[in-house]
Amino acid sequence: MCRACAAPWPCAFARLTLRQEYAHDRIGLHVYLCAVLHEATADLYRLHPHDGPDPRSLFDRFLGWVRGPGPGPGGGDHPGPA
Template sequence: MTAHGPVVPIWTCAGCGAPWPCRTRRQELRAEYDRAPVSLALYMGACFLAASRDMGWAPAGLLHRRFLGWLT
């Protein structure tokens, strides 16, 4: 279990206070989903949708880059 989970509805990192997913959590997620990149994309897509609902004031492009833009 990671200390770098999301604090909702503001979607900050419980471990370091950075916008979630923080750098540490991204590294952890890459390792956890190493052999399942589609599953990681689906998980992050679900997080993106939840964050979009919670943070309706945030620009969609910013949230998209934050939650999905780092997936390659």
């Protein structure tokens, strides 16, 4: 949960902030969010061992929003073929 707005983290403001902080390091953003996803999954399973989190929902929440227009052609992080 976001400490500022109580929405599930990363909330809209956190996503915007993360995009700005990692504007030139999309891979770093993915690595960071994967680590947070791993930690959140462990916490949720510990809190709800019989009714654990839905993996797809967690992926969408933590990583699904990162995809989008990037600096290269076609929206990727790499410039594409020469």
